[in-house]
Amino acid sequence: MIIGVPKEIKSNENRVALVPGGAEGLVQAGHSVLIEAGAGVGSGFDDDAYAAVGASIVNGAPEVWERADMIMKVKEPIEPEWPRLRRDQVVFTYFHFAASEPLTRAVMESGCIAVAYETVQLSNGELPLLTPMSEVAGRMAVQEGAKYLEKFFGGRGLLVGGVPGVEPATVVVLGGGIVGMNAARMAAGLGARVVILDVSLHRLRYLADVMPANVVPLFSNRVNILKQIAKADIVIGAVLLPGAKAPHLIRREDLKHMQPGSVIVDVAVDQGGCVETIRATTHDDPIYVVDGVIHYAVANMPGAVSRTSTLALTNATSPYAIKLANHGWKEACRADPALALGLNVVNGNVTYPGVAEAFGLPCTSLDTVL
Secondary structure (H helix, E strand, O other): OEEEEOOOOOOOOOOOOOOHHHHHHHHHOOOEEEEEOOOOHHHOOOHHHHHOOOOEEEOOHHHHHHHOOEEEOOOOOOHHHHHHOOOOOEEEEOOOHHHOHHHHHHHHHHOOEEEEHHHOOOOOOOOOOOHHHHHHHHHHHHHHHHHHOOHHHOOOOOOOOOEOOEOOOEEEEEOOOHHHHHHHHHHHHOOOEEEEEEOOHHHHHHHHHHOOOOEEEEEOOHHHHHHHHOOOOEEEEOOOOOOOOOOOOEOHHHHHHOOOOOEEEEHHHHHOOOEOOOOOEOOOOOEEEEOOEEEEOEOOHHHHHHHHHHHHHHHHHHHHHHHHHHHHHHHHHHHOHHHHOOEEEEOOEEOOHHHHHHHOOOOOOHHHHO
């Protein structure tokens, strides 16, 4: 198989879908790897590093897309890339379809095979290809929230951990999954007062066991959310319904209960966001203010720490990429139920229920396409 890795073109996206070690594994398995010139530079991997392990360096994205049987990316194809998608080509990347109907319909019209990192799911519910970026995003959310809490950016002018004699900031985390747990742990480590909300009592019991004493696990309902955001200096949206649109836990009218200069960091923006007033922003223009509350919603947060993110991501994706390359998408998915759940759109048919539900589209069963 020919595997192509184009350079990411989303704003300030410095990650790359394959490190030289991953390219070497594919080459040793008998496959050809095409790397667009400069694709790895933002993560600290130059073209020579790829060439040294047997990959071919290609000048320009068009040739990569035209020649490759499988495209590996980090972020979803953005509009300039949609015409390059073609029928029966496997595209292996983060798609987050439920957040974008235009993307979903473009991929349907192309006829390609869309395998989404974020919905590959093990039998125990773990999302192995989403986890590493969730870990990064959760930790970064506190870092970014702390920055924009500074008065220079319009924040309340608070130091997250406070100092002796001065109380710390209050950080409220909506969702106790991987993002939420990492955010809570990071905020607690800085000395904040932390509340983490979730609807699963089983998860709350686990968090109570593993979190430090300055983290309070709390059941998530409307009353508790309103009570906690009224006291919050930073609110982190960490809600995830795999493959589906995130619910709005904070409504527009709720902002009036929040403190002026407080900060919302909505990591769920990739799935539409869990705050009604959220819209995706970029690293170039990361924040905006609604009703005195700072909103941070960069949809590719881990791109700012590209080397860490790339290494963490490719550690997880490379084994699945080798399966797809060695056996073809259909046989690989038949053999691996977790990978099969990564199939979101196949030859124009939506195969993931959360995506179909988001836009009122028919859903084709995996048994039919496999």
